[in-house]
Amino acid sequence: MIDVCLLGTGGMMPLPYRYLTSLLLRYNGSSMMIDCGEGTQMALRRAEFSPNPIDVICFTHYHGDHISGLPGLLLTMGNADRTEPLTLIGPKGLERVVSMLRVVAPELPFPIVFQEFSGDSADFEMKGYKIHAFRVQHNVTCYGYTVSVDRLGKFDVERAKAANVPLKLWNRLQHGETVESDGMVFTPDMVMGEARKGLKVLYATDTRPVPAIIDNGKGTDLMVLEGMYGDDEKLEHVKDHKHMLMSEAAKLAKEADTAELWLTHFSPAEARPKDYEEKIQQIFPATVIPKDGHTTELNFSEE
Amino acid sequence: MIDVCLLGTGGMMPLPYRYLTSLLLRYNGSSMMIDCGEGTQMALRRAEFSPNPIDVICFTHYHGDHISGLPGLLLTMGNADRTEPLTLIGPKGLERVVSMLRVVAPELPFPIVFQEFSGDSADFEMKGYKIHAFRVQHNVTCYGYTVSVDRLGKFDVERAKAANVPLKLWNRLQHGETVESDGMVFTPDMVMGEARKGLKVLYATDTRPVPAIIDNGKGTDLMVLEGMYGDDEKLEHVKDHKHMLMSEAAKLAKEADTAELWLTHFSPAEARPKDYEEKIQQIFPATVIPKDGHTTELNFSEE
Numbered sequence: 153m154i155d156v157c158l159l160g161t162g163g164m165m166p167l168p169y170r171y172l173t174s175l176l177l178r179y180n181g182s183s184m185m186i187d188c189g190e191g192t193q194m195a196l197r198r199a200e201f202s203p204n205p206i207d208v209i210c211f212t213h214y215h216g217d218h219i220s221g222l223p224g225l226l227l228t229m230g231n232a233d234r235t236e237p238l239t240l241i242g243p244k245g246l247e248r249v250v251s252m253l254r255v256v257a258p259e260l261p262f263p264i265v266f267q268e269f270s271g272d273s274a275d276f277e278m279k280g281y282k283i284h285a286f287r288v289q290h291n292v293t294c295y296g297y298t299v300s301v302d303r304l305g306k307f308d309v310e311r312a313k314a315a316n317v318p319l320k321l322w323n324r325l326q327h328g329e330t331v332e333s334d335g336m337v338f339t340p341d342m343v344m345g346e347a348r349k350g351l352k353v354l355y356a357t358d359t360r361p362v363p364a365i366i367d368n369g370k371g372t373d374l375m376v377l378e379g380m381y382g383d384d385e386k387l388e389h390v391k392d393h394k395h396m397l398m399s400e401a402a403k404l405a406k407e408a409d410t411a412e413l414w415l416t417h418f419s420p421a422e423a424r425p426k427d428y429e430e431k432i433q434q435i436f437p438a439t440v441i442p443k444d445g446h447t448t449e450l451n452f453s454e455e
Numbered sequence: 456m457i458d459v460c461l462l463g464t465g466g467m468m469p470l471p472y473r474y475l476t477s478l479l480l481r482y483n484g485s486s487m488m489i490d491c492g493e494g495t496q497m498a499l500r501r502a503e504f505s506p507n508p509i510d511v512i513c514f515t516h517y518h519g520d521h522i523s524g525l526p527g528l529l530l531t532m533g534n535a536d537r538t539e540p541l542t543l544i545g546p547k548g549l550e551r552v553v554s555m556l557r558v559v560a561p562e563l564p565f566p567i568v569f570q571e572f573s574g575d576s577a578d579f580e581m582k583g584y585k586i587h588a589f590r591v592q593h594n595v596t597c598y599g600y601t602v603s604v605d606r607l608g609k610f611d612v613e614r615a616k617a618a619n620v621p622l623k624l625w626n627r628l629q630h631g632e633t634v635e636s637d638g639m640v641f642t643p644d645m646v647m648g649e650a651r652k653g654l655k656v657l658y659a660t661d662t663r664p665v666p667a668i669i670d671n672g673k674g675t676d677l678m679v680l681e682g683m684y685g686d687d688e689k690l691e692h693v694k695d696h697k698h699m700l701m702s703e704a705a706k707l708a709k710e711a712d713t714a715e716l717w718l719t720h721f722s723p724a725e726a727r728p729k730d731y732e733e734k735i736q737q738i739f740p741a742t743v744i745p746k747d748g749h750t751t752e753l754n755f756s757e758e
Contacts, residue, residue, distance in 0.1 A: 190526075224520075256518065
């Protein structure tokens with residue numbers, strides 16, 4: 153299972169009661185974060201998560217409201233005597249931007265690993281997370297992300313017997329080991345059935361609606377999408393600034409046929425985003441207009 | 456009068472219920488701020504102040520918890536279409552540090568004026584504020600500040616008569632104008648009595664106790680000093696890290712004979728700093744251990 157927490161739901165500037173948009177995923181003892189604006193370390197603490205298990209932070213783009221909380225978070229990690237490396241993933245320019253922001257955090261007791269990318273998409277795999285970045289459309293280069301975790305097939309007794317795998321090796325093979333025994337090599341696929349459906353989450357903000365969001369949203373258990381305004385009269389405004397309405401996001405979720413949609417990155421001018429929930433659910437029923445700290449546990453399906 | 460608001464009281468890292476230490480002063484339609492760590496724009500908003508009237512921001516030093524909120528605040532000022540210049544005052548390196556942090560806020564619709572200084576002390580005057588920076592003792596170059604506003608003398612009829620100032624000029628001279636009339640130059644000092652006592656506030660954090668804090672604290676209406684820990688057993692720890700105990704700050708306030716002391720920059724480990732108030736008041740009775748947003752109105756004395 154993956155625990156997903158939307159640490160904040162704000163766009164543009166942090167507000168006293170609304171942190172900036174940032175997503176935290178927790179799986180198998182390792183956490184990953186997407187976006188880290190000013191105040192995200194406060195949001196993390198309010199949600200009662202430690203920064204220590206965070207192994208990866210992905211960035212959609214380098215506007216202040218998506219990255220300016222990084223130096224403070226790095227300092228806090230350093231003050232907690234972290235020594236494990238931290239991987240940062242983001243579009244081209246990442247190392248330059250982070251190096252400049254680190255003028256206030258020049259010395260850290262842990263290494264930072266930079267993974268920059270460009271082009272239409274990029275893939276990374278870390279700590280069981282399969283991370284796929286895909287280009288979206290903002291007024292600067294910006295990417296959405298999907299994060300997937302795979303699920304192995306079930307142990308298949310018939311298959312193991314058919315492959316003449318000695319009984320004593322079954323357990324180790326089932327747990328993913330490759331084993332050499334009596335001059336023969338045995339691999340996990342000899343005892344395991346087909347991989348089962350894993351879990352997949354999509355996150356895209358600061359973008360106009362683009363087909364890549366639908367394509368990447370197919371088969372997702374959750375899509376987290378920007379819904380800057382609830383009022384459709386803001387369409388020209390969001391077109392100009394390359395943002396997205398709640399209703400536009402809901403249409404993408406419907407097209408992608410995701411299991412659930414969370415809206416986020418609300419304009420500071422939207423005092424009560426939740427007031428639009430019923431209206432947006434008429435487009436896509438499984439829409440949630442969450443508050444900061446909204447959390448779910450995504451579980452592998454039965455069987 | 457000056458309005459003084461301690462926007463936050465935290466040190467090291469912002470907490471969900473404790474913003475980082477920052478002082479806001481408001482006088483005669485112009486605001487000035489000292490220090491601007493991560494989340495300070497949220498603290499400003501929670502205290503219901505607008506960033507627009509801020510004309511000056513002073514920095515004590517460039518550790519993240521004192522400056523990393525600047526890029527976000529600049530962006531917010533820019534989003535509000537500010538065009539008035541903003542003056543930044545701080546120790547040598549200011550322009551370099553700010554330029555690097557501005558990697559996420561490269562374009563702003565208003566100019567920034569940098570006032571860097573070095574040495575033991577420096578003086579600035581802006582919008583009626585007399586700003587005096589004085590060197591303190593931290594593990595990097597760090598300064599405290601006093602901010603003073605002057606108060607004119609009262610109009611002195613006898614003096615005006617003695618100087619043969621024509622009656623028709625009295626009002627203009629009283630309001631600070633220099634006037635030429637009938638080939639003679641008349642200046643305000645010809646009609647005004649001696650300057651009366653003004654107002655003075657001292658702010659010093661991230662420092663060991665040093666005599667300069669006492670010297671500059673003399674005659675102040677308020678001293679705002681770091682009190683990182685309430686427990687005196689932390690003495691060796693604060694000596695090592697060049698910070699200050701609450702009890703040390705109170706002794707400085709007593710020596711300086713200030714009217715009131717506010718403690719700030721509490722360690723995140725101090726869950727309830729106010730618990731120490733009674734103990735510290737035994738050293739200096741006019742001590743307040745404030746919460747975020749603590750405010751006072753300093754008024755010119757009667758007469």
